[in-house]
Amino acid sequence: MSERHHVIVGMGITGNEAAITLRRREPQSRITIVTLASLLFYNRYDLPQVFRGKHDWREFLVHPPAFYDDNRITVRRNSRVANVDPLNKVMTLEHKEDIPYDTLLVATGGRGWIPEELAEFRPLMQGFGSFEQAITVARALPEGGGRVVMLGGDMIGLDLARTLIDTGHRVTLVAGEQTFWPHQVSAERRPAFVAALETMGVEVVEQDSVGGVAQIAQGAKGLPARKVVFRDGSELMADVVMPFYGIQPAIDFMGRTGVDVERGLLVNPELRTTDAAIWAAGDVCQIWSQEENRYRFYYGWRNVRAMGEVAAGNMTGGNDAFVADQDEKLEIDAEGRLVSPFWEYA
Amino acid sequence: MDATDIQILIVGSAGDGTIAAGNILRQALAEAGYKVISFDVYPPEIRGFGKCIARMRATIEQAYSLKQQSDVMLSLDDSHAIPHVAEVRDWGAVLYESKPVANAPQGHITGHIRPGQIPYGCAIREISEKATGANRSRNIVALGYLAGLYRLPREAFHAIIDRQFKKRGAEVASVNRKAFDEGYAAGAGAFKLDDVAFGPPKPNVVPGTVVEMINGNAAVVKGCLDAGIDCFFGYPITPATTIMERLATEMPRHGKRLVQTEDEISAISATIGAGFAGTRSATATSGPGLSLMQEMLGLGTMAEVPSVVFVSQRGGPSTGMPTKTEQSDLNSALFGGHGDAPRIVMAPTNVEGCYRCAGKAFEMAEAYQTPVIVLLDLYLSNRYETVAFGQKSPFEPDVNKRPRKQDLGAGYKRFALVEGGVSPRAVPGDAGGMHIVTGLEHNELGRPADSAEMHLAMCDKRLDKLKGALVHPDFTVAKRFGAMGKAAVGLLAWGSTFGECLEAMFQAEKEGIDCSAMKVVMLSPFPEEAVSAFMDDCAAVLVPELNHDGQFARLVQGTLGRKVVKLTRVPGVPMRVSDILGEIRRLAGRNLPQAAE
Numbered sequence: 040m041s042e043r044h045h046v047i048v049g050m051g052i053t054g055n056e057a058a059i060t061l062r063r064r065e066p067q068s069r070i071t072i073v074t075l076a077s078l079l080f081y082n083r084y085d086l087p088q089v090f091r092g093k094h095d096w097r098e099f100l101v102h103p104p105a106f107y108d109d110n111r112i113t114v115r116r117n118s119r120v121a122n123v124d125p126l127n128k129v130m131t132l133e134h135k136e137d138i139p140y141d142t143l144l145v146a147t148g149g150r151g152w153i154p155e156e157l158a159e160f161r162p163l164m165q166g167f168g169s170f171e172q173a174i175t176v177a178r179a180l181p182e183g184g185g186r187v188v189m190l191g192g193d194m195i196g197l198d199l200a201r202t203l204i205d206t207g208h209r210v211t212l213v214a215g216e217q218t219f220w221p222h223q224v225s226a227e228r229r230p231a232f233v234a235a236l237e238t239m240g241v242e243v244v245e246q247d248s249v250g251g252v253a254q255i256a257q258g259a260k261g262l263p264a265r266k267v268v269f270r271d272g273s274e275l276m277a278d279v280v281m282p283f284y285g286i287q288p289a290i291d292f293m294g295r296t297g298v299d300v301e302r303g304l305l306v307n308p309e310l311r312t313t314d315a316a317i318w319a320a321g322d323v324c325q326i327w328s329q330e331e332n333r334y335r336f337y338y339g340w341r342n343v344r345a346m347g348e349v350a351a352g353n354m355t356g357g358n359d360a361f362v363a364d365q366d367e368k369l370e371i372d373a374e375g376r377l378v379s380p381f382w383e384y385a
Numbered sequence: 386m387d388a389t390d391i392q393i394l395i396v397g398s399a400g401d402g403t404i405a406a407g408n409i410l411r412q413a414l415a416e417a418g419y420k421v422i423s424f425d426v427y428p429p430e431i432r433g434f435g436k437c438i439a440r441m442r443a444t445i446e447q448a449y450s451l452k453q454q455s456d457v458m459l460s461l462d463d464s465h466a467i468p469h470v471a472e473v474r475d476w477g478a479v480l481y482e483s484k485p486v487a488n489a490p491q492g493h494i495t496g497h498i499r500p501g502q503i504p505y506g507c508a509i510r511e512i513s514e515k516a517t518g519a520n521r522s523r524n525i526v527a528l529g530y531l532a533g534l535y536r537l538p539r540e541a542f543h544a545i546i547d548r549q550f551k552k553r554g555a556e557v558a559s560v561n562r563k564a565f566d567e568g569y570a571a572g573a574g575a576f577k578l579d580d581v582a583f584g585p586p587k588p589n590v591v592p593g594t595v596v597e598m599i600n601g602n603a604a605v606v607k608g609c610l611d612a613g614i615d616c617f618f619g620y621p622i623t624p625a626t627t628i629m630e631r632l633a634t635e636m637p638r639h640g641k642r643l644v645q646t647e648d649e650i651s652a653i654s655a656t657i658g659a660g661f662a663g664t665r666s667a668t669a670t671s672g673p674g675l676s677l678m679q680e681m682l683g684l685g686t687m688a689e690v691p692s693v694v695f696v697s698q699r700g701g702p703s704t705g706m707p708t709k710t711e712q713s714d715l716n717s718a719l720f721g722g723h724g725d726a727p728r729i730v731m732a733p734t735n736v737e738g739c740y741r742c743a744g745k746a747f748e749m750a751e752a753y754q755t756p757v758i759v760l761l762d763l764y765l766s767n768r769y770e771t772v773a774f775g776q777k778s779p780f781e782p783d784v785n786k787r788p789r790k791q792d793l794g795a796g797y798k799r800f801a802l803v804e805g806g807v808s809p810r811a812v813p814g815d816a817g818g819m820h821i822v823t824g825l826e827h828n829e830l831g832r833p834a835d836s837a838e839m840h841l842a843m844c845d846k847r848l849d850k851l852k853g854a855l856v857h858p859d860f861t862v863a864k865r866f867g868a869m870g871k872a873a874v875g876l877l878a879w880g881s882t883f884g885e886c887l888e889a890m891f892q893a894e895k896e897g898i899d900c901s902a903m904k905v906v907m908l909s910p911f912p913e914e915a916v917s918a919f920m921d922d923c924a925a926v927l928v929p930e931l932n933h934d935g936q937f938a939r940l941v942q943g944t945l946g947r948k949v950v951k952l953t954r955v956p957g958v959p960m961r962v963s964d965i966l967g968e969i970r971r972l973a974g975r976n977l978p979q980a981a982e
Contacts, residue, residue: 077578079500096578097476104475104501115495117483117504134485134506136493171576 043068045354046130046138048120048292049146050074051083052340053321055101056347057144057354062110064355071113071138073120073130078170079104084340084384086173087202094177096170120292125314142316142354145293145304146347149286149322157190157282160255163265164190164280167199176279179264184208185278188267190252193220194381196283197236201382204240211275212236213267215246220285221338222369222379231371238375249273255280288323301325305334308360310350318354320346326361339365339381389419389584392442392452393531396469397461399428399435402524406461407439409549410528413541415598415771418586419443422884423600423769424451426958429623429708436465445587447771449735450884453961456581457535459527461509464489467497475501478579480531482523484508503579505534512567522564529568534575535583539566594773601739601765604772605669605695606631608743610639611778615664617643618655620674623707624763625697628669649677653694657685657756660692661822663785663812665747667693672701672714675758679722682756686726686847688822689800689808691750691757695743698762700957709957710763712880713932718758719909719940727848729753730909732760734883736770738906744780745860752784752857753850754810760908762931764959765881779859786810793817798829802842806850851910862907863915867894872901873973875923877916877949879905879937882929882960889965898973908937911944920947925972927952929965 045061047054050072061070081099093099107114119133123143130138151166165179166172180187184207189196192212197219200210212218214233224232233243246252250270258264258276267275288303298312299305304319306312307327312319321343325334337346342365349361366380393410397403404425411423422442428435440455442448454474460466460481467489473479481494483506491497498504507530513522525546532542542565550558589596599607605628609617617636619629629645636643646652652668659666670678675696685692698714700706718730729749733742739761746757788797788809799820801808808829811818821831826843828834855862867890874893876886883904893900903919905912920926926949928938935951942949952968954960 077504077576104499107500113496114500116498117506118493118495132493132495134483134488134493134495136488136496171578174576 043141044139045070045142045144045351046140047072047144047146048074048130049148049321049323050076050080050114051146051148051321051343052080053148053343053347053350054144054146055080056344057146057320057351058112059110060348060351061355062112064352068355069113070111071115073115073118073132073138075117075119076169077116079107079114079116081170082384083168086167086170087199089170089173089177090180090202090206090208094174099170122292123296123317125296125298125317128316140316142318144350144354145290145312145317145319145323146321146350147289147323148343150289151282152284152287153282154284157252157255163255163257164282167195167281167283176281179279180208181278186211186263186276188213188265188275188277188280190267190280190282191215191284192218193283193285194222194379196281197241197377197379198382199281200241201239209242210240211242211244211277213244213246213249213252213275215284217284219369221336221381222367224369232369232377235371235375235377239377244275286322290323301334303336309353309358310346310361311353318350320350337361337363337365339367340384341365388445389582389586390442390444390448390452391457391581391583392440392455394455394458394469394472395439395461396458396466397437397524398465399437401437401461403437403461404439405549406459406524406528407441409525409542409545410439410531411441411769412545412598413532413537414441414443415596416541416545417538418588419583420445420447420771421598421769422448422451424764424959425767427708438469441769443583445584449887450962451959453963457531457579459531460494461524461527462489463494464491467491467494470494470497470499470502473499473502475499476503476580478503478505478534478581480505480507480527480534482507482509484511486510505530505575507568507571507575509568512571513564516564516567517560522561525561525564526568529565529570530572530575532565533569533572534577535581536573537583539569589773591773594775596771596773598769598771599736600767600769601733601736601761602627602697602767603631604736604739605743605759605761606635607774608740608780609667609747610635611740612744612747612780613665613782614667614747615641616656616659616666617641618646618652618659618666618668619643619670620646620648620652622671622674624699624766625669625671625674625695625761627766628695628697649674650681653678653681653692656692656694657681657688657690660685660690660750661688661813663814665691665693665751667695667747669695669697671697671699671707672717673704675714675717675721679717682728683722683724683726684824685756686728687724687824687826689754689810689847690822691747691754693746693750693757693759695759695761697766698760700955706957708763710881710959711931711955711957712762712882713936713955714760715879715908715932715936715940718760725844725848727851728755728909729757729851729854729907730760731757731907732880733765733906734878734880734904736765736768737772739765740772740774741779741860742906744778745857748781748784749854749857752786752807753853754786754807755847755851760880762881768881788815788818790817796830799831800827800829800843800846802829802846805853806846806848807853854907855910855912862912863903863905863919865901865903865919866890867901868899869901870922871899872923873899873925874901874969875919875926876900876902876965876969877905877919877926877928877937877941878902878930879908880930882931885960885962885965886929888962889969892962892966893969893973896970896975898969898975900969900973905937908940911940913944916941917945917947920945920949925950927965927968927972929954929960929968931955931960
C-alpha cells in the first residue's frame, strides 16, 4: 500500500495541492505529476503582473525547484497524455511511453474556449492561459500604451482588463453571453454590471449592437497589428485581440477510458470518477450536487485547491466529500466598480 | 548571467553525428568571437554502441578548463543522455527529441529532467525527414534548434556546414543547410525560458595574430610544421593517431616525408635514424607504444641522436582504456628503459602549450642531442581551444652545434667531452665527419670503451648537457600563477590537469583562501629551483594528477625530499574542479560548502 504510484495529470493549483497532500499522507509512495507546461507550478492568478514589469517567470513560482526534489515528487513537463488504459492502469504519453499507475488524478483544468465561428482566426488571437502567453501579449503591446480588444470577456479576461487599464493600456470589450462567466448574471442586472465595467475604464461594445465579429485580420502596414471587423461593417483596430469565452475541460485523453463524461469528467462528491482508480478535481470535473440534483462545475481558487486536497485524501484511503468554499457572487462596490470573488487569490 | 560563460553538452550514440555537431558548433562560436574550450569523449567502438559526448565552453576571456556543470544539454540519444541530465545546472536547458521512435530503457528523458531545468522538446526526426527526406540530418536539425533558441548567427553555421560537407558535394551541403534552417526556425520559435544568454563576443585585437580553433594534436602538428619537421614515422594509435593523419596531409605540401611504419619499434628506429642523418624527425604514440620504444630511446640517448616522441597518454596499463584520458605514463617517460638514460621530458598544459612544446622539442632535441618526449594526454590531444597564433614561426630552424673545420678529419671526436656536455655533431655527408655510432658505451671517438672512468665520464656528459634545457631560450619550464608571496595552499601540477587547478585556484581565491598554483612544463630535467622556491612559499602543497599512484607527487618528493599532498583520480575523464577545491579548503582549514560552478 505504501509504495503505490500516484499519478497526477495537470500542475495547476489542484494538481499541486493534491501532490502535497499525497506526500503528507503517504511518505513512501511514488508521486508523478505529468504536465504539458514547461514550467513548474506558478501562480496563474498573478500573470497580469507581467504588465507591471514582472517578466522573470521564477518570480511566479509557488515552490522552488528543490521543493519537488525534497518531497520526491517527479514532475514530467512538456508531456502530453495520449491515452489512459484503466483496465491495465497504464497511461500512455504522446512520446509513446507507458506510465503505470495505482491511482490517477485528472487535474488538467480547462483551456480557453473559442466559439466555432472564430476558430479560423485563432492564429491572430492571443490567449492568456500561461506565462508564455502572458509575456507574448506584454511584448505585443507598445510601451506608451496599447490597445487590446477582448472578445467575450470572462472573469479571467476582466481581471486582466483591470491591470491593463491600470498600466496605461486601452481595453475594448466586445461583450456577449460569456462576459461575466462563470457568474450567472440575469438579464435585468446585466446593464448595471456593464456600466460598472465602463466605470472601471473598459470600453464596451455589445455584440448585439454590431452583429457580432465577422472577421479578424492583420492590420495594414503602419497601423496596429490587428483589425476586428463586425458584421455591420464597423471596425476596431488593436495591438492584440484576446478571446475570453470561459474555459472547457481538457479531457481529450480520457475519451477511451469509459468513464462517464458530460462536459467534464463526472465525479461523485468524493471526486471519484466511475472508474475506481481514477479521480478528477478542479475545473475539469463536474461534481454531483445533491442539492441541485445535477452535476455542476465549481470554479475559483479556493474550490479547486480544496478539490485537490480532498481527492488526494480519498486516493489514500479517505472518504471525504468536497464542500464548496467559494463565494460566487458578483457585486458592484461603492465606487461603482465590479468586484468578483474569483479575482481573489491568497 | 552578466558575461558569457556558457557550457554546452551534446550527448549521443556513436553514429548520431554528435561529435560532428559539436565540431560545427564550436567552430561557429569561435568564429563569432567567443573563446572556446572543448573536449569530446567517444567510445572505442566505431558505430552503434557507445556514448559520444561533445562538451564546449564559450567565454569572453579564455577559460582554463571545462566547467563541472553545463548550461545546456542537447540529447541525440536519451539512453546515453539521461545519466548526464544532472550535469545541467538549475535554470539551464535540456533539449531533446520529443517524438522518439522508441524510448530509452530508462524511459523518456522528460522523466529525468530535474525541476530546476528547462525542458525543450523538438520533433527532431520529423523535421529532418521533412527537410531532407531522411533522418540522417537529425544532428544538424538539433544543432539548428539550439542555434535558433539562442539566436546564434545563422550565417556562421552556414559557412561551416558548407566547408564541412563540400567534399561530399554541393547537394549534401545544401541539404544540411536546409536541415539546419528548419531546426533554426523551430528553435527561434520556441519560447525561451532558461537564463542562458550569449552576450556580445570580444573580437581578437592582438595585432599580427590569427585566432584558430584547434585541438592539442592539431597544435602539435602546427608546431612540427613551424619548427621545420623533415620526417615523421608513425602508425595509428589512439589518441595520437590524428597527429599522423594531419601530418600526412600537410607534410607532402611542404616537401617533407611521412612514412607509416609497420609498428612502434620501426617508427622509433626510423625516427632515430632520420635524426642521425641530420633531419628534424619525430614519431607519435601512446603509452603502449612508448613501452615498446624504450629500448630504442636508450639508443637515442647513448648515441646522442636528436629525435622527438609525442606521447598522448590514455588509461592503462596494457590496452587499458584507449579512449579515456589519464596521466599515468610519467614514470615510463622519465624512467622507462634500462640503464642511466636521461632524456628531456616536457608536458604542455594547454593547447597553445602543445604548439610551443612541439616546436621547442625539435630545438631542444637538436641543441642537446637527445631524444625529447612530449607528454600529452587524450584530454589535451582532443581538447579544442581558441588560440591566437603569430604569423611568423617562433622556432629556430637550426640550433645544431656543428664541428669546426679543424675538428673534422681522422681524429674527429663526435663525443668529445666538452664543457656543457654538447659535442659538435657531424652528420652523414659532412666531409671529415665520419664517426662510429653504437649502442655500446664508447669513448670520445665513438669506439666501444667500457672502462669505469669512461662510463662515468659519458654518464656525466649525457646528464649534464640536459641542464641547458632548463634555461633554453624562450621556453617556460615552470610558471607560477595566483598569489605571489606566501600562500596557504599551493597547487603543483603538470599536463592537462593544470587547467582544472587554475579554475580551482580562482574559486579558492574568491573564497578568501590564499592560493597559488605552479605549472611544471619541464619534467626532465626537473626545475628544482623554481619548484623549491614555490614550495617555500606554500604552507601546504597539493599535487592533483590523473593517475593512481601520484607519479608526479613521487617525482617531486623524490627529487626535492619534500612532502606534498597527493590528489589522484583515475576516472578516465578530466579531474573535477570541485575535487581540487575541496582539498584546497581542507588544507586551508576551511569547511565551506562546495561553490556552485
